[in-house]
Amino acid sequence: MLYLKPRIDPLTQSVLDDGALLGRLVDGLGSPLNVVLPQRVGANVAAFRDAYRRHRLNGRIYFAHKANRSSALLRQFAATEAGVDVASVGELQHALGAGFTPDRIMATGPKTREYLWLAARTGVIVNADSPAELSELASLVAAFRLPRARAMVRLSRFQSSGVRVQSRRSRFGFPAGSLTETLDLLGKHGDHVELVGVAYHLDTVELREKAVALEGCLAALDECRARGLRPWSLDIGGGFGVNYLADAGEWERYTSELAQAVLGNRPPMTWGGHGYGLRAESGTLRGSLALYPAHRPVAGADYLDKLLGTDAPDRRRPLGELLLDHMYDLDVEPGRALLDQCGLTVARVLEVRDDGDDVLVRLDCNARDVSLEEHGVLMDPVLVPRLRVPKEEPAADRSEGVFLLGNLCLESDLITRRKVHLPRRPQAGDLLAFVNTAGYLMDFTATDALLAPQGRKVAIHRTGDGAWSWHLDENYWPIHSQPEVS
Ligand SMILES: Cc1ncc(COP(=O)(O)O)c(C=O)c1O
Structure with a gap:
């Protein structure tokens, strides 16, 4: 069966x-x-904190609100040490109303002027996705005479010089390759915006891609410091994942039988012979399985632990050690993983x-x-x-x-x-x-x-x-x- x-x-x-x-x-x-x-929330936050301890790192665990609209869960997170990553003006209002103080809130996602204004007015960290967002934030701070806004810049399109791993295309973020222009922009808006860190979020389970991005952010932080800026934090986003299935063997068997069904070697297993990304072409299997890897032996806080223990592709030392050397804070934004069970x-x-x-x-x-x-x-x-x-x-x-x-x-x-x-x-x-x-x-x-x-x-x-x-x-x-x- x-x-x-x-x-x-x-x-x-x-x-x-x-x-x-x-x-x-x-x-x-x-x-x-x-x-x-809600009673399960505290244990999930604690598991992430344990991973930090194993690598002697500090920093904030931000729950990515987008994963669930629940007020009960959000309020329960507010009762733990966790912060919250909000991705819209509605989520920001929800988080403020759930009891999160602004120092525990990170504003990510595509931003409207209303969202930017409320973030700047309340003093939450704005994780900027583009030069236009950063400039708009600075102009709102100036126009409304607000205190200097704390900002992060989200980077994307990382590339390592050693191993050839390139991060996938993203619609979000400043290109890591044009950091000089980004720092010029930050310099221009220095009276209104303070850079507190750099960030990435990659929509992938691929550890090597994340290692390249993390090392890319470390290099970017070095460059910021060389330019006289004093950022102290590196935000590696979410994507730590959940293991949904009890049994690895069942998952392996299911996916290989699915391939056989697509090839016509066994009765169909899906409605209308749907192949979940697989298809047969002249007796050969084509395409790739477009499914979440439902059985994940390493997920959630364990995945963070593994990433921090992974060598940086260029510097060839564990990423956790490099963060510790520089005494940077590590921030994470898990959504799915913090809602496990x-x-x-x-x-x-x-x-x-x-x-x-x-x-x-x-x-x-x-x-x-x-x-x-x-x-x-x-x-x-x-x-x-x-x-x-x-x-x-x-x-x-x-x-x-x-x-x-x-x-x-x-x-x-x-x-x-x-x-x-x-x-x-x-x-x-x-x-x-x-x-x-x-x-x-x-x-x-x-x-x-x-x-x-x-x-x-x-x-x-x-x-x-x-x-x-x-x-x-x-x-x-x-x-x-x-x-x-x-
Ligand atoms: C910027 C950002 N942070 C965090 C997350 C949460 O990701 P996950 O639920 O996979 O941990 C997302 C998800 O889309 C995101 O876009």
Whole structure:
């Protein structure tokens, strides 16, 4: 059976074990229901801090807000030592309202004048993406007689002279190769903008590319100092990743069987023979797998640890040591990794029907509510039984699996285009839980297209006596729960 069993931590498992609680919540608040687990947040921040300690480095861990809109999770991060990376004026307002003081906020992303003004007015660090943004920031500071704004410059298009690794093209950032012009611009705006550091964020899991970028930023910091500037911090963005799957073997088997299915050597595993980036051309496999590497042996804080232990491609010394030598602060902006195991999405089964050899399961949620397909994450949902399964019901096992259909009037609305294998055939009224959705998979793409309501969010937490307590997301504050003890 081609299972892709999700990795589930004890806190999430204990929520799944309480089908009655989930059932009551879905009955009361509707399907889909997003369940967030603020008690898990502190452990994720602590794991990143441990990686810093191992390399004797200082600096701030900024939670990348964009990964989830939840107020409960944001407020819980505010109750830890973490800062927050905001990427819009809305997120900045949300962070200020959640209790983050400006010294704990980094403003990234494409910036409007309104966003720049609020950032400068409140004194958060502005991580500038382009010369135009930097100049606009300086002109707002001058026009409104604001205190000198603290800024970082985001660099991109790094290249190492030794190994030939070039970072991929990005629409963001000042080209690392034109640092002289960037420093001239900073010099011009020196009365209004103070450079506190340089940054990169690369949308890749490739360690070598990140090592090149990190070393490129170190070189840029050296050059800043040579020009009399005094930046003290290097921000390496996010992209530390999450390991979604429990079993490496299942992932390897699944991807190799998928290749065989695309080649026609075994029955199709996906709706319409979808190949997730693979295709067959005259009997040869072409393309590449356009999927998140769902099984990642090294992810999150461990990935940071590994990066810091990696030799700089040119200077041939571990990057962590080079940072320490210069006594630079290291800043990180993890989104997905800090939300590992912080939430799940539960949907009600509306209908189960046979369609030829296939079994179709219609859910009361859609592919934008649980955006596994959009983000290329393949993992099985967990069947949470609500109704007692009659004894005569055949025990699950239909090797062909089931297709999960969404609730939109669209042919394309499949929660996942692959067949999913469940431990038994579901029934109307059962719940399916998609675990570990808090990072991007829960609300990043949710809309109310066709007037189908977006899933509500509920924060649940264990009280001292082991019972569950819950609040609507907007009503939850950190005073309501104690950090997870594990
Ligand atoms: C500038 C910046 N920082 C941090 C992040 C968070 O990345 P991740 O959630 O992969 O850690 C992103 C994601 O797009 C980003 O653009």
